[in-house]
Amino acid sequence: MLSEKSLKAIAFERSKYPQEESRSALLAALRIAQEEQGYLRDELIEYVAEILGLPAIQAFEVATFYTMYDLKPVGRHKLCVCGSVSCFLNGSDRIIGHLSRTLGIGLGETTADGLFTLQEVECLGACKDAPMMQLGDRYYENLTPESLDALIAQLRGGSEDVR
Amino acid sequence: MLHIEIDGQQVEVAAGTTIMEAAESLGIYIPFFCYHPKLSVAANCRMCLVDVEKAPKPLPACATPVSDGMKIATASRKAKMAQQGVLEFLLINHPLDCPICDQGGECPLQDITMGFANPHSHYNEEKRVVEDKDIGPLITTEMTRCIQCTRCVRFGQEIGGIKELGATGRGEHMAIGTYVAKAVKSELSGNMIDLCPVGALTSKPFRYKARSWELKHTPGICPHCSTGCNTDVQSLGKEVLRVLPRNNEAVNEQWICDKGRYAYTGLNAPDRVTKPLLRDSQGKWTEVSWAEALEATLAGLEKVLARHGADKLAGLISGQSSNEELFLFQALLRGLGSPHVDHRLHQQDFRADAAMPLYPALNMSLEELEREPLIVLCHGFTRHQQPLTNHRLHKAVLNGGKVVSIDSMRQDFNFPVTQMVAGAGEDLALYQQLAGHFAHVHEEKQSDGLVDLAREMAAADNPLILIGSALLHHPQAADLLAQVESIAELAGGRIGWLADESNSAGAWLSGCVPQRAPGGHLLAEPGLPAGACWNAEMQGFILFGVEPGVDSLAGAQAVQRLRDAEFVLSISHFGNEARQYADVILPMAAFAEGSGSYVNNEGRCQSFRAAVKLPGEARPGWKILRVLGDSLKLPDFQYNELSEVSAAWHHAVGDYGMDIPPFHAFPALEAVQPIPAGALLRLGDWPIYQGDPLVRRAKPLSTPLVARMHPDQARQSGIQGEAVEVSSASGKVTLALDLDTHIPLGCIWIPLGYPETSGLAAPYLPCSVAMAALLPETQRAS
Ligand code: SF4
Ligand code: SF4
Ligand code: FES
Ligand code: FES
Numbered sequence: 001m002l003s004e005k006s007l008k009a010i011a012f013e014r015s016k017y018p019q020e021e022s023r024s025a026l027l028a029a030l031r032i033a034q035e036e037q038g039y040l041r042d043e044l045i046e047y048v049a050e051i052l053g054l055p056a057i058q059a060f061e062v063a064t065f066y067t068m069y070d071l072k073p074v075g076r077h078k079l080c081v082c083g084s085v086s087c088f089l090n091g092s093d094r095i096i097g098h099l100s101r102t103l104g105i106g107l108g109e110t111t112a113d114g115l116f117t118l119q120e121v122e123c124l125g126a127c128k129d130a131p132m133m134q135l136g137d138r139y140y141e142n143l144t145p146e147s148l149d150a151l152i153a154q155l156r157g158g159s160e161d162v163r
Numbered sequence: 164m165l166h167i168e169i170d171g172q173q174v175e176v177a178a179g180t181t182i183m184e185a186a187e188s189l190g191i192y193i194p195f196f197c198y199h200p201k202l203s204v205a206a207n208c209r210m211c212l213v214d215v216e217k218a219p220k221p222l223p224a225c226a227t228p229v230s231d232g233m234k235i236a237t238a239s240r241k242a243k244m245a246q247q248g249v250l251e252f253l254l255i256n257h258p259l260d261c262p263i264c265d266q267g268g269e270c271p272l273q274d275i276t277m278g279f280a281n282p283h284s285h286y287n288e289e290k291r292v293v294e295d296k297d298i299g300p301l302i303t304t305e306m307t308r309c310i311q312c313t314r315c316v317r318f319g320q321e322i323g324g325i326k327e328l329g330a331t332g333r334g335e336h337m338a339i340g341t342y343v344a345k346a347v348k349s350e351l352s353g354n355m356i357d358l359c360p361v362g363a364l365t366s367k368p369f370r371y372k373a374r375s376w377e378l379k380h381t382p383g384i385c386p387h388c389s390t391g392c393n394t395d396v397q398s399l400g401k402e403v404l405r406v407l408p409r410n411n412e413a414v415n416e417q418w419i420c421d422k423g424r425y426a427y428t429g430l431n432a433p434d435r436v437t438k439p440l441l442r443d444s445q446g447k448w449t450e451v452s453w454a455e456a457l458e459a460t461l462a463g464l465e466k467v468l469a470r471h472g473a474d475k476l477a478g479l480i481s482g483q484s485s486n487e488e489l490f491l492f493q494a495l496l497r498g499l500g501s502p503h504v505d506h507r508l509h510q511q512d513f514r515a516d517a518a519m520p521l522y523p524a525l526n527m528s529l530e531e532l533e534r535e536p537l538i539v540l541c542h543g544f545t546r547h548q549q550p551l552t553n554h555r556l557h558k559a560v561l562n563g564g565k566v567v568s569i570d571s572m573r574q575d576f577n578f579p580v581t582q583m584v585a586g587a588g589e590d591l592a593l594y595q596q597l598a599g600h601f602a603h604v605h606e607e608k609q610s611d612g613l614v615d616l617a618r619e620m621a622a623a624d625n626p627l628i629l630i631g632s633a634l635l636h637h638p639q640a641a642d643l644l645a646q647v648e649s650i651a652e653l654a655g656g657r658i659g660w661l662a663d664e665s666n667s668a669g670a671w672l673s674g675c676v677p678q679r680a681p682g683g684h685l686l687a688e689p690g691l692p693a694g695a696c697w698n699a700e701m702q703g704f705i706l707f708g709v710e711p712g713v714d715s716l717a718g719a720q721a722v723q724r725l726r727d728a729e730f731v732l733s734i735s736h737f738g739n740e741a742r743q744y745a746d747v748i749l750p751m752a753a754f755a756e757g758s759g760s761y762v763n764n765e766g767r768c769q770s771f772r773a774a775v776k777l778p779g780e781a782r783p784g785w786k787i788l789r790v791l792g793d794s795l796k797l798p799d800f801q802y803n804e805l806s807e808v809s810a811a812w813h814h815a816v817g818d819y820g821m822d823i824p825p826f827h828a829f830p831a832l833e834a835v836q837p838i839p840a841g842a843l844l845r846l847g848d849w850p851i852y853q854g855d856p857l858v859r860r861a862k863p864l865s866t867p868l869v870a871r872m873h874p875d876q877a878r879q880s881g882i883q884g885e886a887v888e889v890s891s892a893s894g895k896v897t898l899a900l901d902l903d904t905h906i907p908l909g910c911i912w913i914p915l916g917y918p919e920t921s922g923l924a925a926p927y928l929p930c931s932v933a934m935a936a937l938l939p940e941t942q943r944a945s
Contacts, residue, residue, distance in 0.1 A: 042343060057329035060342035064331040122334070 084123035182224035197312035198225035212245035266362030299346030309363035324577025381774035385423035389662035391763025420550035429860030437779025463730035467703030473500030481708035482664030485759025489673035491788035498797035502690025515641035522671035523660035543631015547851035573905035587909030588838035594646035601653035620654035658825035681815035718921030842929035853916030891930035894922025
């Protein structure tokens, strides 16, 4: 179900932890699986659990807990808007509403052209510049409708993203 | 020792004690949800916040170890505010549907809310709704009520061996469930209902039947295995509505298994008999009065005695009967002159009878079992045969001990067990090999499972060897027992018995075996054991609480003999099987309807009382036996009260030890026919929910009848598809088939205890298989 390369990578992660602690490698293993396959199907999660010798439910618990794991296919650009308290107090609802209107999708949805996915996530530790979001491996802070419009135009124009 | 102060009271506690435990020891109550003394500490509900001097914020009592000089206030303003705050948050998403919730009246959330909450909530928005999960026929889920204490999840992981349950999602989206919908398969699952502090997990069969405060509580003893769990039988009017565990740290702690919890649902099975039944000369059954039924019984028995003599009369009684019933039963048979009294329908090899102990005793307490470093299970699948004794073995493993199982197939234990599996029919050889290895464990370098086991046993200080129920079901039981004894000797170990049925111990002590009188006194002229009665031309049978067709190894043969016999009296709860062969059926009190006592596996004598009235004209078993004895003019049957019978039992049995010699001297064992090599062998035993008349009839526990075979064996036997036709010398049947690598090659596993399979040859006898078309729907329900 996974390539030789990913299996090797998982085995390497596994080797970092003691014999009875295969659970510790779960986060990394799920990440590696997702990187290869784009998102985590149920069978893929079960498969990862099996590789690590864990009950499947443990992998499901982790995969459903962290918003960084995608359980459905996502668009090319995943807009992860923080909705936790600092961002919320600074208008994250407005940011999400604006994105939702501009892109024509709700939370957890992907645009028909497969370009954007909109997601609400928990605090990403950048509260001092709330409201913020993560896109690829970059943070975008002090968001305003205008700054978002500019970013989206750029991305639609095919600008190189960091994913 | 640390000195601390809680609410102004001084107390000294050991290092490592938590605030919760220290408070408990003072009798100070701190509200809690997720804490449970038998589970790991999760500290996720935060209900137990208390005020600790010099701590900047309230601390969770369940997870905070005390330190010297700590001053704790459980009810200060700060503690109160914290507790109220937590409750307010918990109630945000709780539906407050107490009026339609089965937990109402016994709900910690309800109680704590009444006792600790601020009556005003700041929350006016919508509550969350969580989808319910279907986790099987025993537990109803109402997940919106869940407060995510994770007790059920921890119970599953730490005690039940349930690996399917978990908490998925995060924060507001967190939900307890089995991510991919499936039934929770654990014989201990019902305990999650008791653990769940809210109405999220409730009993399905009990749903909407009654409110907890309306129920009458009667102390009971579970009749479904030799652990002898203490139960609380809860009833309303004439109906048993549920069975819950009653705390007894020495026996069942605070658990019972699902068999003990749900078997009561079989009480109202359609074939329950509540009136005496008589068969007329045309074979038609009619309900008659007790007087008529007794008259027919006496006439029938007298006819057998007159025509064939008492030597052609046999009495078979269930190992679930009370001591009082067992005692009267043997007195009845022996009073009539018949020596053939037995309760061991599950057994077929009786050659070792002379070596059998006074009673099958564990020879230690259940609690001591937890501290054993090395336990060798000989043909004992405790998980299904003695579920809560199994839990002690599980705890032994958690305490660093090791459990090894020797068996005819790989078993599905819920904790790590090293398993030695015999090849088809080679059980005896396996024990012989093990015994053989002791002679040279020190030279032997090779690492083979058995050699390692011998080495470990030899190195261990007094390893414990447990004789499982399935060992007694084996056709070479006597040889196996002799091997076990010599292995124990070679290893310098002790032997404990895992008693087969709930009151097997009582049956031995009461003299319901053909060679011993009450108290274990040897009889000069022993009768025939149960298995031998089927081919000894018996003409009269008195059956008590048994269904030999499914309760014995040779079902077809038993039924045939019963049909051919001149007179069969069945004293029974249920009629379906008895109607095939009996002449008179006398309706008897079933579980929760009668009083009496049992001796559990440890030798602990425990009594129980009737919880509900008898249905119809059913009578307590002991009264039926008393009346029979009395009308047959036997001496010593003039009992008026149960207590008089109990006293007579005690007197006859005398004081028996809890730690007794596990064997008497073995007689020379005559050779029996070897298990045929090369042929496909039938394996099988009574599955957990098929082992006695009541549990077989419990609908929520019913499990589809499935044969199991190793995939390679199926291929080799040319079987494809989901069904198989099995034929043996005595019968033929088509069964659903599961491929299962746990079954050794050369075997097919077919459960006992189902009427459908009772026509087949007994386990370890050859059978043949053929492809079969698909099955009638009923057999592949799930
Ligand atoms: S279902 Fe019950 S026991 Fe399980 S987490 Fe929820 S409230 Fe706790
Ligand atoms: S472990 Fe045995 S005695 Fe206990 S509840 Fe289960 S069947 Fe009954
Ligand atoms: S609350 Fe949004 S980054 Fe911390
Ligand atoms: S009982 Fe202490 S946190 Fe739940």
